[in-house]
Amino acid sequence: MFNRIFAIAKKETRQLKRDTRMLFIVFFFPVVLLAIFGYAINFDVHHIKIAVYDQDRSEYTRDFINGLISSEYFDLVTNIDDDKEIKKLLDEKIVQAVVVFPKDLSRKLLSKQEVKIQFLVDGVDGNSASVIQNYVNAATYSYSIELTKEYLAVNGKNMYVPIDLQPRFWFNPDLQSTRFLIPGLMGMILIITAVISISLSIVREKERGTIEQINVSPLSSIEFILGKTVPYIVISLINAGIVLLAGYILFGIVTKGNILLLLLGTFAFLFAALSLGVFISTISDSQQVAFQAANVTSLLPSLILSGFIFPIESMPVAIQVLTNITPAKFFIVILRAILLRGAGISAFWDQLVYLGIFGLIFIMLATLVDKKSKNK
Amino acid sequence: MNTIEVNNLTKKFGKFTAVDKVSFTVKQGEIFGFLGANGAGKSTTIRMLIGILEPTFGDALVGGFSIKNEPDLVKKNIGYMSQKFSLYNDLTVAENIRFFAGVYGLDGKKYEERKKWVLKVANLEHMENVITGSLPGGIKQRLALGTAVIHEPKIVFLDEPTSGVDPISRRNFWDLINELSEGGTTILVTTHYLDEAEFCNDIILINAGKLIAQGNAKALKSNYIKNPILEIESERVVDSLEILEKEKWVGETSIFGNYIHVILNDNKINEGNIIHLLTEENGIKVQRVEKIIPTLEDVFIHLIEKDSKKNVQ
Incomplete structure (x- = not known):
């Protein structure tokens, strides 16, 4: 046999x-x-191309942008001066996202008012878009906390963060x-x-x-x-x-x-x-x-x-x-x-x-x- | 001694009866011819006899083994070669031989000996490393037969082995069949070349699944056609045929190239009557009219027409 x-x-x-x-x-x-x-x-989202429309041109906006592009997730492609360019950049897929800082950002921050930063994301690829949103959320959150800390320090107080989430991914640590x-x-x-x-x-x-x-x-x-x-x-x-x-x-x-x-x-x-x-x-x-x-x-x-x-x-x-x-x-x-x-x-x-x-x-x-x- | 005994072998596919209560016996060492038109049930019968198709009812003993109950033993003891070329075209000659030897469990000295024999009968000595697909048809056919009998079976089934092969190769192939038969191998061969049927010791003819005639070539010619046959060579073959068919004394007609064969119903009619009818009455020039011994073809056409008429009634 x-x-x-x-x-x-x-x-x-x-x-x-x-x-x-x-x-x-x-x-x-x-x-x-x-x-x-x-x-x-590759479902990992890296080197997201962004453009910045900075109407404020202050230390705050520069800090915020530096925070974003110092990670490997974002690359700054261009600075723009006109909101008409936003549509063109996104339409032609030159960038995937545009950050828009309002004119009165630094003034509002100094007078302790709430500030809104506009973040325009190309939503065609839903998967990437939601990843970008998460990254930006995290970056904004940590920058916010930093500003709060600075403010409190100036006033001689320490900031207390009650819960600090420390996620660790098993089996695939880098996701x-x-x-x-x-x-x-x-x-x-x-x-x-x-x-x-x-x-x-x-x-x-x-x-x-x-x-x-x-x-x-x-x-x-x-x-x-x-x-x-x-x-x-x-x-x-x-x-x-x-x-x-x-x-x-x-x-x-x-x-x-x-x-x-x-x-x-x-x-x-x-x-x-x-x-x-x-x-x-x-x-x-x-x-x-x-x-x-x-x-x-x-x-x-x-x-x-x-x-x-x-x-x-x-x-x-x-x-x-x-x-x-x-x-x-x-x-x-x-x-x-x-x-x-x-x-x-x-x-x-x-x-x-x-x-x-x-x-x-x-x-x-x-x-x-x-x-x-x-x-x- | 009978090596094949077929008893009421029947195969139905749904309502269609492909093989209908066929019985016959084949003696050892015989070349047994199995004739019939395409679709008459030849291949179906063979496929049952080699154990790959189950009969609907009836049975057959092949080499003493029942095809119904012991198909695996039947397979071990037979060789089979079909009209479809059944070697691997993408293997070399030697690899094909090696493979089939392996399938039949040949090795060592026996294998070497049989390999040599196959190469010899196929005329492929010193060509064993040639890719099989590149060989000419006639050589392939001989190689296929050689490998089909590599395990020296006592009974060999050949299903239209020479279809599509040139006449000289067919002749060579039949020499090989005769050689096997002289060595005591029983051979059952289907063919639709009637000249090949003349080489067979015994012949059966089937039509529409039924066996309609049996005997050797000589017996078939003398037993089944009693009436005289005339061969007519005339100028306008088709017209002559139409004229002849109208006469009461004409039994069957058939065209063989430029000739017409006529089986007469009436012994009193002779060559003169034919010439009179065609030339005097219809103005067709007749070159030749001759009384002939029927060929197998005449016999088979006669038998098949008779059988078909019966089936219609």
Whole structure:
């Protein structure tokens, strides 16, 4: 039995070596995804371009602006003298935000009146806009407190701040989005090597008629499928290694948890993903159909529904149910637990069970469809 | 000794009966021809006999194993090659041989020996590292047959093995089939080339899923057509055919290129009557009229037309 599985695995590897298109999909595509998601998609908001319309031109306004641009969050692009320019700057996306200081700012401050600073933000990208708002709020708040302290000091009093909130972010202290994305990326890349490549490789045999020769041989379906999956399991593990290594070298992400648990999780995931791939191969007759089916059922959901980018908890209930069609969902929970938190198996054993159930369901469906098609 | 025994084998797809209570036996070492038009049920029958399609009812023993109850044992003991080229085009010749040897569990000395044999019959010695897809069709076909019998099965099924292959390659391929048969291998081959059927020891013909004739080529020719057959070579083939078909004494007609074959209903009619009818009455010049021994084609056209008429009634 092992000899026969080995014969299939060897044949599959040889075919893969000559199939440049497939090699591209299984090796190059992941690298591209890694670069895109690692660098291009960045939810951290840095170097927000701002313009200042300072009608007051006082020490206060300079202090306030210096406070903003001394952080890495804001870059001062230009000073303007006319409120007509504001619209132009925002329209043409030269700046993302404009700070408007009123004419009587210093006078009001000196006479202890409340001052209003206008802050105009480009709200098209809602995510960035709300981040900008938070930064500015914090900056304004701390500058306000400083002014209060100064005022009290002049009057010989100390300021008392009753509560000082000190947030600290565990597992991702700098709140880098790459740390959050890498596990999802790994899930997505493995989905490509597992679901897409296995379904294409089986359907190709159907398309070219070679499956007929396999069917009349003493090979059982299980031997055939095991033999076929072996090379892709190896490739998937290599790819997983590449992602982890790249995560470490490029983004400084150290795997916190147990490597063996990581391997266990990966195998559980591959079981689920491969059985989905096998199922797709039983319902499609051409590589084109298989590729589309694999795309719709695995690649897209692994991007959109897996919690890779969009948190599942904030989806409507119906969509939350739908998220179960991608094994990446469970795998990402496992990966985040192991990679970022260094958690033990108690934190994700349920996900392993889900992956197992997922895999069994699709293997069973594949067997049913296959049996039916044999009697056609 | 019979190596294949087929009993009332039937396959239904929904309401459509593709194979209808077919029974026949194949003796050991025979080349058994399985003939019929496209869609007559040949491939369906073969797919049942090799254990990849379950019969609706009936059964068959292949090498002593029931295709219904022991399809896995059947598979172990047969070789199969289909009209669709079934090797991996993106592997080299040697890699294909290695793979199928692996599937059938050949290794060591046995493997080396069989590999040599396959390369020899395919005429591919010293070319084992060529990519299979780049080989000419005839060579590929021989390689496919070689690998299909790499495990030296006692029974081999060939499903239209020579379709789409040039005549010389077909000839070479049949030499290989004869060689296997002389070595004691039983061969069941489907074909729609009737000249190939002449090479077979035994022939069955199926039409619309039913077996309609059986015997060797000689017996088929003499048993199924009793009436004389005339071959007519005339100037206006289609017109001549129309004229002939109106006569009561004309049974069946068919066109073979420039010739017309006519099966007569009446023994008293001879060449003279034909010439009289065409030339004197209709002014068509007749080059030649000759009484011939029926070809297999005549027999099959006759049988299939008879069967189809029966089905309509």
